[in-house]
Amino acid sequence: MANNPAHAILGTGSYAPERVVTNNDLSKQVDTSDEWIFTRTGIRERRIAGPAETTSFMAAEASRRALADAGVTPAQIDLVIVATMTPDMPMPATACLVQHLLGVPATAPCFDLNAACSGFLYALDTAWAMLASGRYKHALVIGAEKLSSVLDWTDRTTCVLFGDGAGAVVLGPARGTAGILGSKLYAEGAHADMLCIAGGGSRHPAVTATTAEADAPKRAITMRGREIFKLAVRQMEDAAREILDLHGLPAGAVDCVVPHQANLRIIDAIAQYLELPTDRFFVNLERYGNTSAASIPLALDEARRAGRIQPGHTTLLVAFGAGLTYGSALVRW
Secondary structure (H helix, E strand, O other): OOOOEEEEEEHHHHHHHHEEEEHHOOOOOOOOHHHHHHHHHHOEEEOOOOOOHHHHHHHHHHHHHHHHHHHHOOOOOOOOEEOOOOOOOOOOOOHHHHHHOOOOOOOEEEEEEEOOOHHHHHHHHHHHHHHOOOOOOOOEEEEEEEHHOOOOOOOOOHHOEEEEEEEEEEEEOOOOOEEEEEEEEEEEEHHHEEEEOOOOOOOOOOOOOOOHHOOOOOOOOOEOOHHHEEEEEEEEHHHHHHHHHHOOHHHHOOOEEEEEEOOHHHHHHHHHOOOOOOOHOOOOHHHHHOOHHHHHHHHHHHHOOOOOOOOEEEEEEEEEEOOEEEEEEEEEE
């Protein structure tokens, strides 16, 4: 393990919409209950964005807080990456809209990245590599999702799981021994159909000259839940073990694990397999549900502000998402 990493997370920030939708609220529109949802997922409520709370708006709000935390101005940012599968529009990139909202210079490249729930880790790794090239100094890495816009609100197997929100980090020159220690990313495209949004892309346009919108594949999340659950546990455990082994760290050396917040049973299973106490994991799933690419950065910000992450701590980040994608990262603070 490198003693003096070159780049570190300098600040974190997050944003969650004001509107709270509880399990009881959902039980009034689909055949479900608070008990049914909570016992299977660990979710009690989620945040649902209003019309004005676009993905770019939430991303910009989280970014402002991250910049303030880092003591970095928008003028100092020379790279913006937004991890999202719910962009404001197919083009242009939501990152460009965020750039404009924040006043980031035109010399900064801005682009979106889609690796679903693993998106933040993919974006973090990409930004880290671009900083390592020496061409950029400060990067804004954001995970932002308005998943309420791609849900079938009549499907109780999916609509109860997801919520809206955003999280952001500022990357820059490391201070002392703090820094990103390593990351490891994976993808298994053979399982792409297990968790997807079939409609709206070039394969199945929502509306064509010969297809009525009613006949087109839905622009909503579909999931084979049981299969996804098993794969998520196995692949997140593998990703966690791999990054720890690469850096010669036993699991017990990790001060805090910030996992993708998808299902409490997945998190509990990973804790068991890694032989770590569950209180070593930071979990805010109960209040937000699954916010996909926003999940880890939102939780990371809350963990820091709650005092769960302190200077000198080592944090393990691990995620799993559609693609299928998964990965892990080690961060020292």
